[in-house]
Amino acid sequence: MMKHSAIIIMNTEVAGSDDVELVYTLDEAITVVGFGKFQALVLAYAGLGAMAEAMEVMILSFIGPSVKSEWGLSSGQESLLTTVVFAGMLVGAYSWGLLADNYGRRMGLLSVAVVTSLFALLSAFSPNYISLVLFRMVAGIGLGGGPVYSSWFLEFVPVRNRGFWMVIFSTFWTIGTILEASLAWIIIPTLGWRWLLALSSIPCFAALIFYFLTLESPRYLYLNGRISDTHNVLKKMAAINGTELPPGTLVSGRKNEEYTPSENTHLLSTRKHETEITKSPFSSIFTLLSSSLLKTTLLSWAVYFGNSFSYYGIVLMTSELSSGQSKCWPHANEAADDSSLYRNVFITSIAEVPGLVLSAVLVDKVGRRISMVIMYSLGFVFLSPLIFHQHELITTSLLFGSRMFIIGTYTVAGIYCPELYPTSVRTTGVGVASAVGRIAGMICPLVAVGLVSGCHQMAAVSLFEVVIIMSGISVLFFPVETKGRKLSDIVDVNN
Numbered sequence: 001m002m003k004h005s006a007i008i009i010m011n012t013e014v015a016g017s018d019d020v021e022l023v024y025t026l027d028e029a030i031t032v033v034g035f036g037k038f039q040a041l042v043l044a045y046a047g048l049g050a051m052a053e054a055m056e057v058m059i060l061s062f063i064g065p066s067v068k069s070e071w072g073l074s075s076g077q078e079s080l081l082t083t084v085v086f087a088g089m090l091v092g093a094y095s096w097g098l099l100a101d102n103y104g105r106r107m108g109l110l111s112v113a114v115v116t117s118l119f120a121l122l123s124a125f126s127p128n129y130i131s132l133v134l135f136r137m138v139a140g141i142g143l144g145g146g147p148v149y150s151s152w153f154l155e156f157v158p159v160r161n162r163g164f165w166m167v168i169f170s171t172f173w174t175i176g177t178i179l180e181a182s183l184a185w186i187i188i189p190t191l192g193w194r195w196l197l198a199l200s201s202i203p204c205f206a207a208l209i210f211y212f213l214t215l216e217s218p219r220y221l222y223l224n225g226r227i228s229d230t231h232n233v234l235k236k237m238a239a240i241n242g243t244e245l246p247p248g249t250l251v252s253g254r255k256n257e258e259y260t261p262s263e264n265t266h267l268l269s270t271r272k273h274e275t276e277i278t279k280s281p282f283s284s285i286f287t288l289l290s291s292s293l294l295k296t297t298l299l300s301w302a303v304y305f306g307n308s309f310s311y312y313g314i315v316l317m318t319s320e321l322s323s324g325q326s327k328c329w330p331h332a333n334e335a336a337d338d339s340s341l342y343r344n345v346f347i348t349s350i351a352e353v354p355g356l357v358l359s360a361v362l363v364d365k366v367g368r369r370i371s372m373v374i375m376y377s378l379g380f381v382f383l384s385p386l387i388f389h390q391h392e393l394i395t396t397s398l399l400f401g402s403r404m405f406i407i408g409t410y411t412v413a414g415i416y417c418p419e420l421y422p423t424s425v426r427t428t429g430v431g432v433a434s435a436v437g438r439i440a441g442m443i444c445p446l447v448a449v450g451l452v453s454g455c456h457q458m459a460a461v462s463l464f465e466v467v468i469i470m471s472g473i474s475v476l477f478f479p480v481e482t483k484g485r486k487l488s489d490i491v492d493v494n495n
Helices: 026-033 037-058 060-071 075-103 105-123 129-143 146-154 162-187 193-200 202-213 218-223 227-241 281-288 294-328 338-350 352-363 368-387 392-420 423-453 457-476
Strands: 007-011 019-024
Touching (some): 019 026, 037 060, 037 105, 037 202, 060 075, 060 129, 060 162, 060 193, 060 294, 075 105, 075 129, 075 146, 075 423, 146 162, 146 423, 162 352, 294 457, 338 392, 352 368, 352 392, 368 457
16 A cells, blocks of 8 residues: 655644644545455446446347347348447437536436436337337437446546556456347347347346445545545545545645646646636537647547447457358358357457456556557457458457457556546546447448448458557557556646
């Protein structure tokens, strides 16, 4: 545990006395409290939300073919089921971010849980195609709240090994994808797609039930001047962890904290100029596009777009290459059936586990930027041979490798982006970046499903390769490395 260095204030208001008062800031308190049982409970809840989101997104790979067969849908109508979910996530990612930044993380968590659980379950009772599309779109709005879970958890974690614990948080997404692939393998052939939708909504309802045990982010409270509430949360954290708060009084670090600028500090300055926090949604967007954050914002959008496009492309291509291979290649293995689809999706879902392990190893050793560049490069290498038709075993192996590395970049970006933004606009910044990623998710089915099912595999894979290259280049231009840096609270928009 890092040593606490208290700030000492000399009180000379009383004549003839020099009283020494010990005070400490939020960052110092979180460092001293450390990562313990309390953070593990926060991780469990945030991870439950991430797992629920993963299951509801991954389900798109399985219900599409089943619904298409039952209701006689066209390929375009099948693709629309995926597109409307990402359209909803586009709206939700922005909306929930604004809500959480302006009215608290817990308000965001509650709203996300209510919308997602209700409409995820209603989807299972859809009487026709139109109602299924509408229910899935609204469920998608709820699923757009993923950045609220990640930002909420991040704000409880000490600086030391923060990258590692954010990777651990990301493993819940992988658990969700593997669980969904397993459920689909068991449920769809026996009970059908409606039961899969119903059972997959259980984690969403669990997030709603356990919401009432959550606490507000101390960093959000601290930023908004609610020092007493912040202190109460910190006391609960220390009590559950079996530690103690630093001696003295909690104070606002923006006035007493020593400020040592680095060469990149001007990008995320939290000390030189303070700005008034406002509840206007437009002010949050203006802040993201201010001179201080414009470069970071645009690069984040590029990376999130590339990550979503390539990740969901690989997921959907796995389904399409498994189900449509023999049609496009007469001499291909004729054994590509439903069992092959579930098996291949399950195998490639397992690929996320070594991808997360690699992320955990790299993120706090070589930093966020270099980690992403390494994994983009390796993902590109594994995807390249799929420009040409390959044997089913080789195809599955290459998709396994590419998904392993792309989930790595996805994970590190999910750590890096919240660290780049200050508390005042953190969930909005990550939410808007995620919304841009959802645009990629909306476009992706047209490529993965449309081109591959139309026997244009070379064109589809080539496009994914170009997107990966552009994302890797974008990472190199990020202005600051956040490894080992404290989270900032207020952005300077006066530069």
